[in-house]
Every structure is written in C-alpha cells, then in structure tokens.
Amino acid sequence: MTRRRLILAALIALAIAAWFLSGAHDALTLQALQAEQARFRAWLAAEPLVVAGGFFLIYVLMAAVSLPGATLLTVLGGALFGLGWGLLIISFASALGATLAALIARTLAREPLERRFAPQLARINAGIAREGAFYLFTLRLIPLFPFFVINLVMGLTRMRLWTFYWVSQLGMLPGTAVFVNAGRELGSLESLSGILSPGLIGSFALIGLFPWLARGGVALAKRRRLATRFSRPARFDHDIVVIGGGSAGLVASYIAAAVRARVALVERDRLGGDCLNTGCVPSKALIRAARLASEVRGAGRFGVQAGEPEIDFPAVMGHVQRAVQEIEPHDSRERYEGLGVAVMAGEAVLEDPWRVRVTDGAGASRVVTTRHVIIASGARPRVPPLPGLEAIEVLTSDNLWRLEALPERLLVLGGGPIGCELGQAFARLGSRVALVEMGGQLLPREDPEVAAEVGRRLGEEGMALHLGTRALGVVAGKDGGHALEVERFDAEGKPLRETLPFSHLLVAVGRQANVSGMGLEALGVETRGDGTLAVDESLQSVLPNVWACGDVTGPYQLTHASAHQAWHATVNALFGEFKRFRVSYRALPAVTFTAPEVARVGLNEREARERGVAFEVTRYALAELDRAIAEGETEGFIKVLTVPGRDRLLGATIVGEGAGEMLAEFTLAMTHGIGLNKLLGTIHPYPTRSEAVKATAGVWKNAHKPERLLGWLERYFRWRRSGHGERDVRSAAGGRRAEQEAR
Known part of the structure; x- marks a missing residue:
C-alpha cells in the first residue's frame, strides 16, 4: 500500500510540474484566448469532438490534482463553447475531477491530513453524521472553503463516492452556470465599450450576489424540510423563547429584549441558575471567608499576633447566603419583566420546533409559538456510579x-x-x-x-x-x-x-448537561459523546430555528463563556438571514480561585504542543515584583506564549495572588491584536501587580533586542568617549562660525 501511495504521489507531482513547466497556466488568460480566438473557433468547427474532449480531460486533470485556475478555466470554457455546451462540458468535468480528487485524498493523504486538520475534520464529520448529502450540497452551493479543499476533506470522510459525485454535480451546477455565463459575455467582448454591456454587467453582478442568494436558498430549503415534518404556525407569539434562566438564558433574553424582539424566558427553578445560587457567587463568598481565616493564622509574619481563628461555621454560611441575596435582584423576575421579557415559571417541552408547552408547578399548561428557541438549560454535577x-x-x-x-x-x-x-x-x-x-x-x-x-x-x-x-x-x-x-x-x-x-x-x-425532558430527542436534536447538545459554530442545532448556548452545549462551562455564547446565539437567531457570527474561544479567559490563583487565556504549552503550534515562551517570576515583595505574596509566575520571533500573543498563564485581575490586560491584548511591544510602552502605576504584565513584556523585549544595532551604538559611544568625537564637533562648529563671519 505504501508503494502505491508513493507511485501515485510521484505521478501527481509530475503532472503538476509538467503543467507549470509547459507554461500552460500562462495560456489560460483572456488575452491569450482573444489572440487565438479565430484559429480556435476554426479548429472547433473542424474537430468539435477532439477540442471538446481535450478541454474536458484537461479540466478533469486540473480538478483531480487540485491545480490552481479552475475558476478561470470555467470562465474560459464559457467564452470558448458558449453557455449551453460550456455548462454541459464543465459541469460533468468538474464533478468527475472533484470525485477523483476525493479518491486521491482517501488513498494518499488520509493519515497526514487527519493529523494536520483534526479540528476542521471533526466539524465536517459532525455535519456528515447529521445531514450527509445535504451538508455537502450546502458546502457546494455556499463554498465556505475553496472547492479543492472540500474535495480533499470530503475524501477523508466515510461518504460513498457515488453520493459525493451526484451531490457535487447538483451542488456546483448553479455556480458553474453563473461563471460560464460570465465567460460567454467576456468571449464576445470586442472593444472596451463592450465592458458596459448589460449582459456583462449582469453576469458579474450575479457572481457577487450568488453566495448571498445561495445562502438564502439553503435557509429556505431547510425551513421547507422542517415544514414537511411539522405544521408551521401561521403567526407567532414570540420571536424567541429561551429555556433556562441561568447566565446564558438571562443574557440571551436581555439582548433580545434590547433590540425590541418579543422574548419569553422559561425557568423551572430559580432565576440566576447555578452561578448565582450554587456556583460562582456562593463559592467565592466561602473562599473569601476561608482566605481571611488563613490570613489570621499567618498574621504573625507581619508582626501581628492573632492566634488561631475561631470559626463560626453557621455564621460563615450566613455570609454566603447574604452574598447570594444581595446579588439576586440583578437576576430577578421583576428586573427582566421591566426590560420587556415575559418570564414564565415552569417546565418547557418542545412539541415541535415552533411550539413550546410550558407547565407550571400546579400542573396548568399553555402552548406558546415562537420563531426561534434558545436552549440554555445548563448542567448539573456528575455523580459517578460508584458501588456503595x-x-x-x-x-x-x-x-x-x-x-x-x-x-x-x-x-x-x-x-x-x-x-x-x-x-x-x-x-x-x-x-x-x-x-x-x-x-x-x-x-x-x-x-x-x-x-x-x-x-x-x-x-x-x-x-x-x-x-x-x-x-x-x-x-x-x-x-x-x-x-x-x-x-x-x-x-x-x-x-x-x-x-x-x-x-x-x-x-x-x-x-453533565441538562438535555432530557424538553422533547429534543423526539425532534432529532442530537447530543455529542459527552452528553452536550450538538450545535455548529454559530450555535445552531440540526433544526435551523433551535439554538443552544451555555453549559448545555459546552465546551467551556464558565459563566462568561455562557454569556459570550448567548450573544452569538441570540444575534444569529434574530439576524442570521443576513449575517452569521461564529463563536471564537481564542481569547476566552478562565480563572481557578485557589491560593495561588491560576488564570489563563489562549493556549498553554500543553495545548500548543498537542495542536502542533510553534511557540516561544517568556517567563517572569512574581518574586521580582515590588508589590508582591511588599505584601509577602511572592509565589507564582507569568508565562506567555508568543509566535516565534514576534510579539503576537498566543496565550498567557498566571499563577499567583491576583492572577485573575492581572489576566484582563492579556485578554484585552489578545482580543484586539495588541502585541507585547505596546504593552511594554503602556504606563502602569507603581507599585501594583499590573506592573508584572509590563515586566513580562520587558523580559520578551530583552530577549529580542537588536544586537547588531546595539553593537554599532557601542562603537559610536566609545568613539565619543575617546575625545575624537568632541574635537570633530568643535571643529565643525568653528568652521561654521568662520564661514558666517566671512559672509
């Protein structure tokens, strides 16, 4: 098998080399076509099968080995053969070439490409598993990636080649027709005034509008597929129904209400979710009390004798509950109803993608209709099945x-x-x-x-x-x-x-994600292997009007990650017909509130190595920070990963007192593309922990100082110190004075 792969790789390399060495790619231009137009048409009239067959084979070869220029060749085909014959020849040639490219990828490059593009392949395979041929059809109709990339990637999936062929044939047909028609118009261009012809302008306008029209067509097709399975309401009570009143659900409801959409929020327990009631707020209140106990024990090292603290645990828990109660109004029913959100208490079950049945604690139920549903049902602690x-x-x-x-x-x-x-x-x-x-x-x-x-x-x-x-x-x-x-x-x-x-x-x-009891299984909304709801990069489920955000879909079960996702899910649901926003986690911060704190944004060394990302490490020990020394909290460090030889941040990890607060500056830098040089040039107040960020940037700068320039400066200052420089300066000044006096 290895020998066959080597032979196949050698043949492809020879074909690519022959293509470029022969100068064939230089001939694929409008100028070359127009120069040989009369001779070519005479040849086409004399031997139509030879000319058409030769063009067909060349196109298949280019597509099969992923040579550049397929789009230009499509346009030239329209110019040479016209719309009818050009579309027929290129449609079959492109589909056959794409299938051969997929077969080559499957035979030759499965293992290396799987290692190199594992995240991309995971998304493609998820789409194949959910929608199969329809997923490929949408990729062909709306090319999120260049067609040659789709050919190679799809070749690595388990899709049957016959399915790949006929779906590609149909999916590429509309786009092929647009480019062939543009080529036909270009082929008839005889003068510069022809550029302003309605046909040519219309062809190029259609090329620009085609992706937008195709996206709308795919969305319409998805809605019609839904309509064949379910009865779509004639009108809707709400634009969005949000299921779950935790961090994600509250932010989604807030955003929808802010843009004047009609939104309902359904919560079966307490608004605020885990973060307010059992997670972030109570745990940080408990950690604060525990830290104070630790500080009392260690007060002797500062000359303050306090002894062993007396812990009144019920009072500690009272402090925890007071913290929850004081923050609770921020997430209250009254606040959100004041914002225009219809808050409903009860269990929510989807009867179909547009109808949600809400049952309250007394057993009374009502059905509300909605254009979109956002699942934000959160998660619960996982308890393993241990004996006993x-x-x-x-x-x-x-x-x-x-x-x-x-x-x-x-x-x-x-x-x-x-x-x-x-x-x-x-x-x-x-x-x-x-x-x-x-x-x-x-x-x-x-x-x-x-x-x-x-x-x-x-x-x-x-x-x-x-x-x-x-x-x-x-x-x-x-x-x-x-x-x-x-x-x-x-x-x-x-x-x-x-x-x-x-x-x-x-x-x-x-x-463990809360996915059961909402009717999602009956509607075909799938879960991943870890139990979270399966959504794409815009947070859309397999049902085009059902979205998910927060802990129920992961991958990061963090309050701020939930809020980040909620913005994307809500905006994509309300305005996705016009523009979709993909969720990016590149600059997502996370903090572990131990002592010392651990704060991180972006990649760490382990993740960078796993993904094959080249990086350079810069370290700064907090023991060198004046504020840390003054407060006796010197343990920990800052570790920054950058692109080798550049100041662009790939990630930052901080271990130490106040790490979560110091991380914000690195997060801002990663979000807005600010490099370490600009952090170094920012004035930081003294003495503060934030100075550690600037000091880290200084360590990086010192490791990348311009040695050659510094060598020249050293020679320059040595020359100045020798006295020759001063004499030269005085002589030059005296010469200028003499010249002025002579004038």
Missing part, C-alpha cells in the same frame, strides 16, 4: 450550601477547579481534607508546573493529595463510619489498595 455511593448522602456543588456544621473529615473526589477550590476552602476553615484525583496531576487542563505550584500550596495547608488514584467504591470504615476504597500503583507498577475514611464526601468530577 447510594448508601450515603453525597455532597456536590449543588447541595453543599445546605451544610449546617463544618465537616470534620472531608474527602473530595476530583482534582479539577471545583475540587481544588472547595477543598482548600474547607481545609482553611478547619476541616481535615483529603483529595483523590485519578489523573497524575491536579487541574488536568493546565501545564504540569502550574498544577505543581497549586499542589505544593495545598499540601502546605494540610490537604492530603492522592494523585494517580482511582476510586473503587464506598465501604464501611473502621470506626463505624464510611471510607472510600481506592487503588493506585507503586513505582514498580503493582496495584495498591487502601481505604480513606471520611465524614462527608464531596463529588467534583465534572458536570
């Missing part, structure tokens, strides 16, 4: 806030951001905390040195870390309580089992 787990009350980030007494011995299952944040908080408040993580490091998405820095601090604060340890199940403890049986491997690879006793078990192994 059903016999105990498991703590999660949802029910943790009902605790009335401080856990004596807390076992945290999961070493991600939630497990590390809450585990450290309870340890600082006085619980004996152990953490079990199946992976080899904490915070598995971060670089190993980042995780090690956090792990070191957690260990110093008394947490027992069990990394590379797998939970087997809950068993009876020695003192009549409960314990978690775990397994790990020693240095020689032998399995070792032990039991870890606990009074409370906190499960923090991830979150």
